[in-house]
Amino acid sequence: MIPSAxxxxxxxxxxxxxxxxxxxxxxxxxxxxxxxxxxxxxTAFEFRAYLEDLGNPPQxxxxxxxxxxxxxxxxxxxxxxxIKVRDEDIDAYIEQVKTRNxxxxxxxxxxLIQQGMDIESYRxxxxxxxxxxxxxxxxxxxxxxxSPEEVERHYDANREEYRIGGGRTVRDIFFxxxxxxxxxxxxxxxxxxxxxxxxxxxxxSFRKLAEEYSDGPGADQGGLLGTFEKGDMTDELDAVVFSxxxxxxxxxxxxxxxxxxxxxxxxxxxxxxxxxxxxxDIRDRLYDQALAERYQDWLAEDLREQHHVEVLN
Numbered sequence: 001m002i003p004s005a006x007x008x009x010x011x012x013x014x015x016x017x018x019x020x021x022x023x024x025x026x027x028x029x030x031x032x033x034x035x036x037x038x039x040x041x042x043t044a045f046e047f048r049a050y051l052e053d054l055g056n057p058p059q060x061x062x063x064x065x066x067x068x069x070x071x072x073x074x075x076x077x078x079x080x081x082x083i084k085v086r087d088e089d090i091d092a093y094i095e096q097v098k099t100r101n102x103x104x105x106x107x108x109x110x111x112l113i114q115q116g117m118d119i120e121s122y123r124x125x126x127x128x129x130x131x132x133x134x135x136x137x138x139x140x141x142x143x144x145x146x147s148p149e150e151v152e153r154h155y156d157a158n159r160e161e162y163r164i165g166g167g168r169t170v171r172d173i174f175f176x177x178x179x180x181x182x183x184x185x186x187x188x189x190x191x192x193x194x195x196x197x198x199x200x201x202x203x204x205s206f207r208k209l210a211e212e213y214s215d216g217p218g219a220d221q222g223g224l225l226g227t228f229e230k231g232d233m234t235d236e237l238d239a240v241v242f243s244x245x246x247x248x249x250x251x252x253x254x255x256x257x258x259x260x261x262x263x264x265x266x267x268x269x270x271x272x273x274x275x276x277x278x279x280x281d282i283r284d285r286l287y288d289q290a291l292a293e294r295y296q297d298w299l300a301e302d303l304r305e306q307h308h309v310e311v312l313n
Contacts, residue, residue: 035065035311037072065311071132073303078131083138085130093126139302140295146286154282155275162278166270167232170241171223173209174216176258186254193252193259200249206263215258227268237262 032044042065050068051057057064098108112122155162175193178185196213200206210223218224230242240250240262250262275282 033312035069035309037069037309038076038307040072042068042072062311069309069311070299070303071128073307073309074132074135075128076307077139077303078135081135081138083131083134085127085134089130090123090126093130094123136295140291140298144287144290144294146283146290148279150286151279151282152275154286155278159272162273163270164273165227166268167227167229168241168246168267169227169265170225170233171206171210171263171265172216172218172225173206173214173223173261174219174258175213175260176215190252190254190259193261197249197252197261200261200263203247203263203265206249206261216260223263224265 033041034044034047035042047065047068051064054064094108098104101111103111109119112119173193173196175189175196177189181189192213196209199209207222210219214223216223216225218226228238228241231238233241234255236253236255237260240253241264244250244262244264246264246266248264250260253260253262
């Protein structure tokens with residue numbers, strides 16, 4: 001991924017100073033060349049040390065070797081373009097690491113020693129990371145732009161993401177089953193629901209019947225449950241609520257707790273967050289996407305074309 005400002009800040013953790021000791025390998029393995037970058041060898045020992053440094057991630061070796069080669073290419077490219085990192089930048093980076101991990105100078109040096117690293121080698125590692133970050137900023141960020149038209153197209157294509165409210169206002173007359181109800185008690189509750197449904201002649205009568213008969217929430221408000229979007233209610237009720245017309249009363253709906261008579265009071269039209277409130281967030285999202293795509297293209301094409309890489313079996 002591209003080292004954005006947020007990512008660089010998040011990366012300043014104790015992991016940044018965790019480097020395991022290089023693995024012990026047979027002499028022939030140490031000297032074996034696994035790849036070359038512009039004629040410079042990458043040894044098996046160096047590759048194994050790289051994997052250990054990253055905590056031996058669960059990725060195929062060919063993927064990780066390509067990652068190591070990419071780091072070398074970025075470092076070489078930064079040097080070729082004259083990109084430099086000041087000592088003050090490294091000092092500031094280290095101070096962030098210490099602050100985030102509540103380490104003083106002694107604690108920081110002790111952490112490095114515990115991981116088999118001295119301060120100079122650590123500073124070199126940070127220098128390489130900052131070099132690569134500056135290179136990406138120079139080669140990629142300056143070439144990525146998101147226009148107002150792109151923001152508007154994204155908003156129009158994903159408008160439902162920005163919907164506010166809307167749905168169906170629902171009233172309910174609920175007939176609860178007695179605790180541990182047997183078959184006869186369940187049937188009696190169902191028959192009661194059928195009888196009450198037969199008394200419904202209008203929305204007003206439904207409200208009055210709910211006040212009189214309902215055992216459910218909102219009975220004192222004519223059985224008002226509220227306004228719901230599709231998927232907000234249980235599957236049994238949701239399927240009915242969004243299949244009947246406003247003013248229509250459902251057939252009795254038997255659930256595990258009792259029997260429902262549902263009436264849709266009406267539809268509430270949705271509103272949408274205005275694009276003016278969202279354009280900054282949308283622009284940031286599109287920018288990050290474009291940046292990632294441009295970075296991958298640059299790594300796979302532009303950068304590789306300028307160097308000779310050979311991976312050996």
